[in-house]
Amino acid sequence: MRKLQNMLVTGGAGFIGSNFIRYLLKRADFSGLVVNADKLTYAGNPMNLIDIESAFGGKRYFFEKADICDFEKMSSVIEKYNVDTIVHFAAESHVDRSIFGPKTFVDTNINGTFSLLEASRKAWAKRDDVLFHHISTDEVYGSLDGGGCFFETTPYNPRSPYSASKASSDHIANAYYHTYNLPVTISNCSNNYGPYQFPEKFLPLMIINMLEGKELPVYGDGKNVRDWLHVEDHCEAIRLILKNGKTGETYNVGGESEWPNIEFVNVLSGKVAKLPSKNPDSLKKLIKIVPDRPGHDRRYAINCDKIKAALGWQRTYDFNTGLDSTIKWYLNNMEWTNHVRNGDYQKWMNANYKGRT
Numbered sequence: 001m002r003k004l005q006n007m008l009v010t011g012g013a014g015f016i017g018s019n020f021i022r023y024l025l026k027r028a029d030f031s032g033l034v035v036n037a038d039k040l041t042y043a044g045n046p047m048n049l050i051d052i053e054s055a056f057g058g059k060r061y062f063f064e065k066a067d068i069c070d071f072e073k074m075s076s077v078i079e080k081y082n083v084d085t086i087v088h089f090a091a092e093s094h095v096d097r098s099i100f101g102p103k104t105f106v107d108t109n110i111n112g113t114f115s116l117l118e119a120s121r122k123a124w125a126k127r128d129d130v131l132f133h134h135i136s137t138d139e140v141y142g143s144l145d146g147g148g149c150f151f152e153t154t155p156y157n158p159r160s161p162y163s164a165s166k167a168s169s170d171h172i173a174n175a176y177y178h179t180y181n182l183p184v185t186i187s188n189c190s191n192n193y194g195p196y197q198f199p200e201k202f203l204p205l206m207i208i209n210m211l212e213g214k215e216l217p218v219y220g221d222g223k224n225v226r227d228w229l230h231v232e233d234h235c236e237a238i239r240l241i242l243k244n245g246k247t248g249e250t251y252n253v254g255g256e257s258e259w260p261n262i263e264f265v266n267v268l269s270g271k272v273a274k275l276p277s278k279n280p281d282s283l284k285k286l287i288k289i290v291p292d293r294p295g296h297d298r299r300y301a302i303n304c305d306k307i308k309a310a311l312g313w314q315r316t317y318d319f320n321t322g323l324d325s326t327i328k329w330y331l332n333n334m335e336w337t338n339h340v341r342n343g344d345y346q347k348w349m350n351a352n353y354k355g356r357t
Helices: 015-025 046-056 071-080 095-100 102-124 161-180 202-212 231-244 261-272 280-284 305-311 319-332 334-341 344-353
Strands: 006-010 033-038 061-065 085-088 131-137 184-189 191-193 216-219 225-230 250-253 258-260 287-290
Touching (some): 033 046, 033 071, 085 102, 102 161, 161 184, 202 319, 202 334, 225 319, 231 250, 231 305, 258 261, 261 280, 261 319
Parallel strands (some): 006 033, 006 085, 033 061, 085 131
Antiparallel strands (some): 225 258
């Protein structure tokens, strides 16, 4: 039986990782501890977890500045905290960045996952009360050019260096289950949105630009379709997989909210326009169609039947509720957003985390 008591979360200072740590530690039915291992690259921001550090730091929450590619360091962290569960978020995740700098994605997403799996295999030997859960993306499946959805059995067909690196890490994790009997589960999710998302990502970028009257860049013809999943619904899916997911299995997690990018921006502009001094027509005039990026997948859509039937997962945020709450969060947390955009979070990070290894 899995312990789920001493949990290592890699990439826990990032968007989804920090939301997951907060979601878990604030649940009454989780009494264990969480170790956040993060390299603190540009997308890692410990300010995301100031409240958690204050409430649980040194008791049930611990931070380790660590690179998942560092086998010795990760092995020591697993041993130090007697880790019995690993939730592996740490990854380079921005498609555009992967196009212009693919090496970092190969190093982190492929070699880093391999190193972490090796550290787990060494530490856990033949234990069956442990679990390595690997977080992945729907982008590994490629592009849906017509109807239908991605299922867990859909063949992989990645189109960008990012998705190719994640597909590779999925295969490596799966191989460790079959070859070494390492208890592994995998989840592939659609586009996450919600609090603490790095401002270069599509949704926060659009909100911020609308507030500042800046251009709203949309690739190609704007008809690329994405499935939007609220980050808290994703966190609950992960929790259920950790608790009752079958080892060796993959679970797709989607928001069941498909939107062409241009329609998404139009809906968003209508919601932001409800603010004083904002006009929906003036916001829509800010939309600028820009040249499409290479290998831009046309459509993603996730079928969630498996996780619903096997684990009882259901999304709690419909698209309108989730989008309204996300807009409200960014409006109420512009100080956080500005700290990230102007680099102050890095100065704060260097001052508060200097010397941590």
